[in-house]
Amino acid sequence: MSHLHLSVRIDPNSGFCFGVIYAIQMAEDLLDEQGYLHCLGDIVHNDEEVQRLEARGLRIIGYDELRELRDEAVLIRAHGEPPSTYEMAMRNNLTLIDASCPVVLKLQNRIKTSYDKQERIFIYGKHGHAEVLGLLGQTSGRAVVFENLSELLSHELPANITLYSQTTKSTDSFYRIKGELEQRGFQVNANDTICRQVSNRDKDLRRFAAQFDQIVFVSGTKSSNGKVLYQVCQDTNPQTHFISNVEQLDAGWFKPGQSVGICGATSTPMWLMEQVREALVTL
Template identity: 65%
Template sequence: MLDLKVHIDTNSGFCFGVVYAIEMAEDILNEDGHLYCLGDIVHNDEEVKRLVNKGLKIIDHRQLKNLEGEKVLIRAHGEPPSTYELAIKNNLTLVDASCPVVLKLQNRIKNSFDKKDKIYIYGKHGHAEVEGLLGQTANEAIVFQDIAELDLENMPERITLFSQTTKNTDKFYEINRILMDRGITVQTNDTICRQVSNRDKELRIFAASYDKIVFVSGSKSSNGKALYEVCRQKNPNTHFVSHPDQIEKNWFSKGDAVGVCGATSTPMWLMEDVRNTLLRY
């Protein structure tokens, strides 16, 4: 026996937007036995499998076009206006579990677009949330993941800057400063969710407190990849797993203090499964 001392980070796990979406899905599944969901309800394969086994049916936008008269869940990432227009056309009942923080951001971007602002969005290309934000601007906004993508010499003199809700706060303000230093007038909108961004600081403290870290996340989670790197930078003995079966016993030494943590898309039950596996060593 390795006699590991294992602790789960109480700040890890689902953010409130994901909790809201999953609770809404489970209520309908318990009542109706099935529910369509536009895209993975959360970027965690194990949680998706659990809900699929309860009757959740994952579809994409192509399949949505051929669906009629059904209930369809809009996940926390939100959707562009075109999805709502299609729902009306196909007599679909949308169960809107869009995160309130995302909805507020969509409204702010729509208001700026209506005022003819030059809109720039700091976010990940192709991300579901970002696609929903772009839809508020008829896909006219400029999306960038890194300031190196922008042609600073030929940008408008005045822009309105937004951010995907899950981006890094420090990086956002660094981008804002660089733009202003280049003489660009920036109307800055800090639209980053603090429940998500604060995980960065909390995880640095957590990761430094243990001999080894097991970071639990789905491989599709952008948030998971970013927070894993935060842990690894603070504690090089950090290991990424999506399932308890991926844990290797030789990562640990006898008596190690092991911290288990995860992304905003990682369910607590999965971190508990990881903890229980470690305690059996």
């Protein structure tokens, strides 16, 4: 039985964002219908959830396999895809089940419009990230992706900069970068395309993390948004522990009778946070 008597609560605002809920719902419906489904790339940046869906028949494929695939249905995940993926699907007679997040699609359209107007586009985001590759594709690969201000400043910058952001970046950092560029005399056309479901979590999480002795942050290691939100928790409550699954919990972190808050990324499934809660309650 429990010796530590921890009082444990899951953050009600944590867990999947609507884009991910929608993609997983679509995948589950199709798996029920046909028993298997191809998905281009990890459906969500969470290994535990991917394994759960793979056990139900989800087959994760990459671009090499997509090239060889014919006459099948393929799920496009919430992160979105570049135009080249849609072109390949037409060539190979693939049916695309498009679960691209509406926030990402809107951003893709805005970037394409800027590109058609021949603006010089800079995207604040993570190199190689699925969403960013979809955004770059709108500009035939010509936009410049940067991860921080010093990387941006290492480029030859035009006087007029059109600034965009990956949807899961921090709003504070985005506006800091904009301000810094303006101070240096650049004309900045800033398009804040950060998803409010993600950026509002920032404030919600600070409030949540401040209420507990310890925080357990549950996220896959591949989640960009997980890294950002973990940092937010850590800044608010230094007693924050990052885990990807229940096995990584360490009873040594806790003292008897402490309060523990559990939270996670927009890619962390609720069932996983519930598993962590069960484990903590029995410590």
